[in-house]
Amino acid sequence: MQPTNRQWILQARPAGPQIDRAMFEKRESPLPHHVRDGEFLVRNRWFSCDPSQRAWMDAETYLPPVALGQTMRAFTGGEVVDSRHPGFKRGDLVTGLFGWQDYAVSDGRDALGPVTKLAPGVELQSALSLFGITGMTAYFGLFEIGRPVAGDTVLVSGAAGATGVIAAQLARLSGHRTIGIAGGADKCRWLVQELGLDEAIDYKAGNPMEAVRALCPDGVNVYFDNIGGDMLDAGLANLAPGARVVLSGALSGYGDFDQMPVIRHYPNLILKRARMEGFLVFDYLARTAEAVTRMSPWLAAGQLSNPVDIAEGFDAAPDALIRLFAGKNRGKQLVRLD
């Protein structure tokens, strides 16, 4: 029997910030066309769940929105199962924008650049988290945009999320006093006791702006913000002179600006002579090796943790994405295909 290609099809656009399961329809199709010269066939093993997927559902970003009736766009990791491409052979592990489906045909590039072929010994799970766009967002956002220097206090919002948990650990491992903001006492305990952050603020337990002020009476030097809105304001209200506010790509996951949570403390950027800057990780992916080189010893020594939150099975994909926006994940949300 010919294998089929299960796909999650985008069949409706969100009316507001929320994603609903009914926006996706499961379909079984024949396999993609036979590979031609210069192409290869990937069998997906893992789906990555990323905030940017919300934006892709209806917004013009650095990519056009996913067309209705098409496979939902997603970063995935898989195995090359057939190839007529000189750079890829059967058994190679790859990550790329292959979408929420079992199989995809690729010519070695996706809409954002070259497909990544994993170095020997690297697992797909790591390539979709610490050593993929998530970890690179944390690394280059913190060090290239935030540029912490000795003595700095680093604040990270969404600190239990995929990018935040890496950014916060990198700040701490670089010797900076590091404070995470997360939702719930359990997450906060985890951040401090398991991951070694200096402090954690439970934004559900009180006013985060006041909590930041209490912990940072001299202000925050680097704020790595993954959330926007009130969380961003909580940092903006407590900037140290010369502060840098890193707007992480995670923020861009909302789509409709009219629905975007507002901020009002931006004039503090003037009073504190501070800078707020955004970036897209895709501009830095050519420098992945640099980040991997710096992070690997910490990982090998057990000082850097790469938490992943795994949902099981193809059918779990929509709920896993929804879970992300409900803040239920700890670390990177992945889906393992059955």
Added chain:
Amino acid sequence: MQPTNRQWILQARPAGPQIDRAMFEKRESPLPHHVRDGEFLVRNRWFSCDPSQRAWMDAETYLPPVALGQTMRAFTGGEVVDSRHPGFKRGDLVTGLFGWQDYAVSDGRDALGPVTKLAPGVELQSALSLFGITGMTAYFGLFEIGRPVAGDTVLVSGAAGATGVIAAQLARLSGHRTIGIAGGADKCRWLVQELGLDEAIDYKAGNPMEAVRALCPDGVNVYFDNIGGDMLDAGLANLAPGARVVLSGALSGYGDFDQMPVIRHYPNLILKRARMEGFLVFDYLARTAEAVTRMSPWLAAGQLSNPVDIAEGFDAAPDALIRLFAGKNRGKQLVRLD
């Protein structure tokens, strides 16, 4: 008869963003104490009206708020009429934070740094506008924070205001396509026909966000924002890749953050890999000569205009400040003392 010292006393703090005339009380006091060694007496000839004065009325900024019952803080320009200070002699012209009063005693420094003694031939009126903090805010904000390069489109909000009108002209004189935002057809005509801007947007005549989009289909490279809120959002919604948003000190004139007009298009800083940065002009005043050197030839050639809007007489001060926030001034608002 002994001369008296007229003073405008701050007697009530604003309840919201608006300034009311009744917040100031006119008082006549004896002259300040006799000058001691190392001091001099200034007779004010001009008051400067600045947005920062609104913040000084109730907010902690880079200075504590003005105490109730004290003379309203203001930059002023005057003449030394008595001196026991080695650096200042009778007849010297000076600018500094001497406040809304006829006379002030100084030791050569004010709360923000050294008092400025004017070079021979410079008029007080220029020293309080183009060659003072207003012009320096425009110059260093544009060139040090905005950093326009060849081919850039520069957008300036509050373009008919004191700082905006200088920033916009400097952008144009540096060869950049320059678009101003101002309120009213008259101001817009003036900006284009008299001051040579490429385009002007009347924010009262339509949706400024759409107007910016229509004029800048490829986006704005440098946005010099003096206003915040909706005007800031109009620029943030239309950024070019790599854009720089300059938050001018004028913005800081609001005081109460809870009253601050919100913004919601900040995630565009991510999608456009853009930077939004604030600054305080006081950090650059030691480099005033550099700006004067660059601006003077343009001024002498009649290419750079230094528009000032003059209110006549000591009694006009509160209304002149209120006028500023109503957007009625063209260029720098000054008060000439009788």
